[in-house]
Amino acid sequence: xxxxxxxxxxxxxxxxxxxxxxxxxxxxxxxxxxxxxxxxxxxxxxxxxxxxxxxxxxxxxxxxxxxxxxxxxxxxxxxxxxxxxxxxxxxxxxxxxxxxxxxxxxxxxxxxxxxxxxxxxxxxxxxxxxxxxxxxxxxxxxxxxxxxxxxxxxxxxxxxxxxxxxxxxxxxxxxxxxxxxxxxxxxxxxxxxxxxxxxxxxxxxxxxxxxxxxxxxxxxxxxxxxxxxxxxxxxxxxxxxxxxxxxxxxxxxxxxxxxxxxxxxxxxxxxxxxxxxxxxxxxxxxxxxxxxxxxxxxxxxxxxxxxxxxxxxxxxxxxxxxxxxxxxxxxxxxxxxxxxxxxxxxxxxxxxxxxxxxxx
Numbered sequence: 106x107x108x109x110x111x112x113x114x115x116x117x118x119x120x121x122x123x124x125x126x127x128x129x130x131x132x133x134x135x136x137x138x139x140x141x142x143x144x145x146x147x148x149x150x151x152x153x154x155x156x157x158x159x160x161x162x163x164x165x166x167x168x169x170x171x172x173x174x175x176x177x178x179x180x181x182x183x184x185x186x187x188x189x190x191x192x193x194x195x196x197x198x199x200x201x202x203x204x205x206x207x208x209x210x211x212x213x214x215x216x217x218x219x220x221x222x223x224x225x226x227x228x229x230x231x232x233x234x235x236x237x238x239x240x241x242x243x244x245x246x247x248x249x250x251x252x253x254x255x256x257x258x259x260x261x262x263x264x265x266x267x268x269x270x271x272x273x274x275x276x277x278x279x280x281x282x283x284x285x286x287x288x289x290x291x292x293x294x295x296x297x298x299x300x301x302x303x304x305x306x307x308x309x310x311x312x313x314x315x316x317x318x319x320x321x322x323x324x325x326x327x328x329x330x331x332x333x334x335x336x337x338x339x340x341x342x343x344x345x346x347x348x349x350x351x352x353x354x355x356x357x358x359x360x361x362x363x364x365x366x367x368x369x370x371x372x373x374x375x376x377x378x379x380x381x382x383x384x385x386x387x388x389x390x391x392x393x394x395x396x397x398x399x400x401x402x403x404x405x406x407x408x409x410x411x412x413x414x415x416x417x418x419x420x421x422x423x424x425x426x427x428x429x430x431x432x433x434x435x436x437x438x439x440x441x442x443x444x445x446x447x448x449x450x451x452x453x454x455x456x457x458x459x460x461x462x463x464x465x
Contacts, residue, residue, distance in 0.1 A: 125153075128152070129149070131152070131154075135176075136178050139174050139179060140174065143180045146165070147163050147165045148164045150169075157175065158173060158176070158181075160172070160174075161174070167452070168454060170184055170185035170186070181217075183215070184213045184215050184216075184225075185215075185454070186211065186214075187214050187224070188451075189209060190408070190451060191454060192224060192242075193224075193245055193246030195246030195247065195343060196242045196246035198361065199248060201410065202361070202407075204228060204253065204256065204259055205260060206231060206262075207230055208231050213225045223243055223249060224241070224244070225239065225240075225241055226240040228253060238251070238253035239252055239253070247341055312338055312339035313337060314344045315362065318344050318362075321360060321366065322346055322360070325369075326348070326350070326356075330351055331348050334349060343360060344359070344362070346360075355371070355372040357371075365407075368406045369405040370401050370423075371404065372401050373401065373402060378400050379443075379447050380447075381446070381447025382400065382422060382424060385443070385449055394428065395427065396427050400423070400425075402421075402423075406421070419445070421443065422447070423441075424442070425438060425440050426438070426441070427439075440452065440454075440456065
């Protein structure tokens with residue numbers, strides 16, 4: 106992405122409301138045409154002018170945001186505020202695991218004219234007047250750039266501040282925090298299961314996991330509980346294990362390289378789709394044709410963990426619905442989440458994690 110565009114975005118954010126609103130009749134026709142060519146469906150709430158830049162305060166697919174155009178009618182980029190729950194799991198797990206004692210002040214999804222879309226997260230230490238830092242992630246949740254402090258220094262400082270009895274001030278650095286595996290199970294595991302996983306990984310799978318990840322996996326699922334698999338997939342800094350258990354359910358576990366559990370997912374078969382969710386979808390898409398691509402139950406998802414209390418996240422359902430759009434090759438995708446009572450809890454603009462393609 107271009108540095109000049111990032112700088113322009115920051116300047117526009119601070120100066121937007123300093124400028125008076127303008128009428129649509131004052132907006133050049135080239136700008137209006139550019140907006141029409143950018144989004145097939147939209148509603149403009151207000152127009153602003155910042156120097157030679159025009160800003161549309163608009164709603165696209167129910168999501169409020171801002172689109173930025175040059176006076177000559179070139180679309181530059183758009184920004185949409187998002188909640189933490191709407192962000193990729195890998196993105197939120199990176200923030201939670203690397204910046205304890207920090208909070209996310211705002212998160213925006215940026216769509217650029219170049220097609221280089223990404224998430225922009227502004228973080229700061231908890232407290233008034235703390236310095237703000239920027240983290241930029243791609244649409245899958247991989248960190249692209251950051252001006253925040255070094256994560257290792259942050260974690261060591263946090264550990265020294267919250268556990269002073271474990272920190273010797275004479276030491277140059279605080280002790281390293283213990284590695285978490287995301288669970289409280291006993292440390293013993295099936296030797297046979299460990300052996301089987303190791304052999305399969307070394308001989309058949311180029312994406313074999315580390316020994317620590319194998320042990321973390323075996324603590325949860327011994328060989329006796331697995332009917333088929335696991336199949337290991339390596340994606341950047343995470344490992345994904347997919348397998349079928351004795352109940353013939355498809356499960357997927359995602360780990361960071363340090364064996365920290367990111368998420369635990371079960372992909373439901375069609376005959377086991379919850380009727381409460383089906384009824385909601387039939388009502389929501391009334392008089393519209395739709396297809397359920399998948400329904401998954403997430404029993405653990407680190408991005409929903411409360412960093413202050415460390416409480417285990419609640420189970421939820423992730424649903425992907427597709428619809429054919431006349432005149433378009435690409436299907437319209439709607440992503441929804443439901444709680445365990447099958448009550449609708451939210452719409453997601455992006456896949457719930459970067460491995461949505463693996464679930465297909």
